[in-house]
Each structure stands twice: as C-alpha cells, then as structure tokens.
Amino acid sequence: MSKQNKNIALKNKLINLFEENKNSIFKNEPQYISNLRNQAIEKFYQLGFPTTKMEGWRNTDLTKALSKNYNHFFSSKQNDVDVEELFKCEIHDFDTDIVSFLNGFYVNGNSQLRTMSDGTIVGSLAKAIKQYPEIFENYYNKNVQSDKNAFVTLNTAFAQDGLFIYVPDGVEVNKAIQMVSIINHNENLFIQNRNLIILGKNSRLTLVHCDDSINQQSSFNNSVTEIFVEENANLDHYKLQNLNNDSTLINSTFVYQKAGSNASTNSITLNGGLIRNDTFVKLNGQMCDANVYGVYLMDKTQHIDNHVFIDHVEPNCSSNELFKGILDEDATGVFNGHVLVRRNAQKTRAFQSNKNILLTDTASIDTQPFLEIYADDVKCGHGATVGQLDTEAMFYLRSRGITEANAKLLLMYAFAAEVINKISIKPLRDRIDDMVKKRLRGELSICDKCVLHCGSPAKEIHFDIDMSKV
C-alpha cells in the first residue's frame, strides 16, 4: 500500500468506527456535545491525517505510526492492574494531588470529581461534562483550531475522558495537581485524551502532566488540552514524557490568556517513539506573560517535533521560548517556533531560541524559529543553533582527569540544565534533574516511570554535589 492509502485506511476505519458507535456510546450526552462530535467528524473527513506534503508536517512523517493496527476502546480496560501500585508517587517533599488515567480513562477509585475545600473542582472530564454543562458551554472546544487541525477534530469527535480542572476566581491552589496518564495494555491502543483546565481570575495553579507507558506495546495517543487563564491568573505547567519507542504521542495544547495573566509551560521529553508537541498560546489581553520551554533527549530512531505558535493579539505582552535538545544515534527532531505579532500588539517583547547538540552524524534536527510582525514598536529576537559538544571544553575537562565519558555527560547535562533550572518547584526540579542525568547515562528505562516508581536505588553520581544540601 502507498503512504497515502495507509493513511486513508486508518482514516476510514476511524470514521466507520464513529458512525457505528455514535448512537450507543454518546447517546446520553448534552446535545451540543453531540453536535460538536458530528461537526468534528465531518471536518476530519475533509481534512484527513496530515502528510509530509503539508507545511507543518514536512519533517514529521506519520505514515509508519498510522499504518499499525490499533484497538480503540470506548470504555476503560482496567483489569488485572494494581492501580495503587501503578500510580505510586515517590517524589520526596513534593506533595501533589494525583489524578490518574489508565489508557485514556480516569482510574476508578476515588470519586470521579471532587470539589476541594477551596472550591477547586478536579477530576474526570466525562463526569464534569454531565455535572457542569454551563462551564462546558462556555469553554469546551472554544479555543482549538477546530476548523483546520485534523488531530483536534478527530479528538473532538471521539474524546470521552481526560482531566478537568476548574479553579474559581481568586483561589490559589497550594498543592500541585499531577495528572498521570499511563498506557498499559497487551494490545496496540489508539487513545484520545481530552483535558480542560480553567483558571479563574486572580487564581494560581501548578499542573504536572506525565505521559508514561509501562510496557513495549505500540500506542497512538492523540491528546488535546485546552487551558484558559483568566485575568491576572498564574499557571505553571509541566509536561513529562517518558514513553516507549513504539509509542506515538500527538500532544496539542491550547492556552488562552487574558489580561495580566502568566502562563509557563515546560515540556521535558525523555523518551518516546514519535512525539509531536503542538503548543498554541493566544495572548488576548494586555500585560500577559507566556513562557514556553522544552528540553528533549532523544536517541535510537526516535523523533521529536516541537511546534509552538504564539499569537500576540494585544499590546504590552511578552513571550519567551527556549527549547534545547540533544539528539543521539539516528534520532531526528523538529523545532518550529512561530510568533505572530498583530498590528495592534505594540510594545510586544518576544524571544525565541532553539539550541541543539547532535552527537552523531546520523542524528538530525530541522529548526525554524520564525517571527511574523505587523506592529512597528516591538522588541523581538530569535535564534537557533545546531552543534556538537565543544571540543575545547571536552579537552579542558579531560585535562583535569575527568574521563571522556564523564566529560561528555557533564557537558550534556550542563546544556540541558538551562531549561531544567527554570522549573520553579525545587523537589520537582531535583527529580527531573535526576531523571535527565539518568537518561544521559543511558540508565533511564521506561520502568523508571515519569516521576513514579523511582524505587530503583539512586546511583552515586560522581559529578553531582548540591551545595544547599551539604
């Protein structure tokens, strides 16, 4: 079969699946949700899966990922799993409220939706759709590219569950909320997560979003996250990705910011077969700050694609992008940063930076930082670098008695640290720091789990000493 045909095969399969099941599966939903699904599947039918002939997908070929056979379930498959063991979290001094998802569905156990003492609502999207229809009518599917993004339309058609958070006006959520999404099944899975996060005016939230796989089974996760940050609210968002080499993750995040708000997202990609992070930020009010950071450490034939689109609509906002990556063996990467400064967005400050280290001749990165500016009083800058480890620095370290292997590690770690140091929660930073070191030493397997199952005894790290702990 040709590339095109393979894509069409899965496309048709999914459309048929939708038609066959829509009356039985989605029947008890509010009417407008059903309408959205029907519009979305129609749109998906028109768009189809992206191909490398399309501008945004030129360097990310989905053919192989789309040509596998996947199972698509409409209800959770949580048999034979010790949920408590699976979702055990062991970051010391980092107390979080964990919301667990297994194979795309909220893990049964505690109440599906809880209202915390401060009024914050956290839990399953499936439940929230029924319980809070007025919130959904105001926010759900309102800031996604519902008319041109094939993965969003597909997700809107199928999505049943995901994370729902509503932080009321003025509430500062003290404990971080941690979404742990684990894939663990003995067949190939096609999963479609949908998350809706709303931060009311003057509120504050730290959200940690972990994507993990337990075994080596293939999976395709088409995840969509919508985040609304109302006036003067503050969001700190971390994405940790540690998936197996046969997994595909399309992670589309849409952030909508109102005046005076701050939103910071940090994607830490440690492992994965093919990962595409699409981050869209709309700065739709004055005095907004957006920080979009990422670090990626890839090897084998892994592929990472970070696409960032920042839309400066209003004046006096700032955005800052920093992505750093190390690619080893035959790994490939893409960075595409697009900042749009609209005519009205005077006094915009926007900076983009993408820096890469290629450790082999066969690793590659396509990087394209891009500014599109229509306002005349702005401060913008962009840059990208691709290089090898600094040979002068290597010799300097070795001349002090440090082995070549450790010198390389020190330099790689130092390179990644610039992004890691932007993690503002110290226990989380230390944990991620440790995972990055393990990853660079080749000791991080998917059994290490993102932030979980850190039961493996910490090895003596020769090059590490934290002065604050002494």
Added chain:
Amino acid sequence: MLLNIRNLHVSIEGKEIVKGLDLSVNNGEVHAIMGPNGTGKSTLALAIAGKGEYTITQGEIIYKGKNINNMPPEDRAREGIFLGFQYPVEIPGVSITNFMRTAINEHREYKGLPPISAPEFLAKMEDKKKLVEIQSKLTNRSVNEGFSGGEKKKNEIFQMAMLEPTLSILDETDSGLDIDALRVVANGVNKLRTKENAFVIITHYQRLLEYIVPDFVHVLYDGRIVKSGGKRLAVELEEKGYDWIKKEFEMN
C-alpha cells in the same frame, strides 16, 4: 627524572611546530620557558597535556619513566600532570564545585580510593580558595563563565592546588594580570612548591620570575630550545630582547 622529552616533533594539521625539542625536569625544579610569539611554547604545553590534534610525529615524552606519547589526557592528569591554560575555557552550566568534585573523585578512583566525603571536599575547597584569595561566591559560578582575565588565571591556580599535581605546566599564567593578581598567583605557586613537584612556567616576561624564582631558564625558538641558563638569563632577555638569540641561532 620526572620529565624527559627527547627529540620531540609536534605537528598540528600537518604543520610542524615543535621541531626536535629536548627538555629534562627533575622533581623539585622550576623551569621557565621563554621565547618570542609563535615559536611553539603553547604547542609544547598542550602536547605534554595530551591534546588530540597535537600529533607527535617523532621523539618521545617520558614521564615518571613511562612513554606517555599515546596516553589519553585524563590519565596524564591522574598521573600528576597539570596544565594551567593560557586561555581557560568557559563552560556554562558546570559549576566549579561540581567540576572539582568530579575531577578529584576521578583521581581517587584511579588510585583505588573511595570518593571524597562532602565535608572533606568542602574543607579542601575553603583551604585552597584562601591560597589564591578567591571569594567564596566564585566557586558556585559556572566554570570561567563571565570571569575576568585575572579571575580565570586565579581559577587555574586554584584547580592546580585542588588536584595537587606532580608536574605543573603554567602557560602564560601571568598574561593579562595586574600586579596584585600576579602577586597572588605567584604566592599561590610558591606555597605549592615542594621537593617532590616540579613546575614548567611559560612566560614572555621576566616579571613573573621575580616572584617565582626558576632554577633554569630556556629559550624556545623555531620549535627548539636554543639556549638554556640560570635565572640570570631571564634578566638578560628582558634587557636585550630576543634578537641576539635569533642571530645566534641563524648563524649556527
């Protein structure tokens, strides 16, 4: 004999820079190497330290009785060779503390010793920082990043003090230093002198040699040592320049 270099030829990218150099250094000695620019002083230093691009095409470097021509730089360091760089490299993201702790532990592992304990390491840091009058905050910064010329050179001496080498080669450690920094650096070196360890000091100026008094002075010209003498030779060079040496060399 600690270091015995015989008929050394070193090329970089096919171009011969060191052309048949002989040098012997015994434990406890201080040797100064002087000479005009571009005559191979830094090449000699980097070849002894084991930099990859510096190919030894002829001759040998014997250190502690062993030929080290093909020894990797980290092993040379762990055998006690230290190079104070003319241009110390900036390494963003690596703190001096991490850097030194790693280096010391690698040295210890090589000798079959367990890693240094945190309190012992910190005490050593404090001790050696005083030696070169480094303010405490410097050690939490990235290696050489944003350091002034003087700070970089002090940091080289600090590293030398931490690693306690047997043979230290200081490549123009005095260049770019004001008189106060020069005195600090020289005092540091003098305090580290013992009967066991030796120094090879590469310099353009006699000034440093007023503080660190050498046992021998050598003049390097056109890739060879063309004249050797006692400390008075340095004074003579300062007064008369190198022209007479060049003439002498060309006549021979």
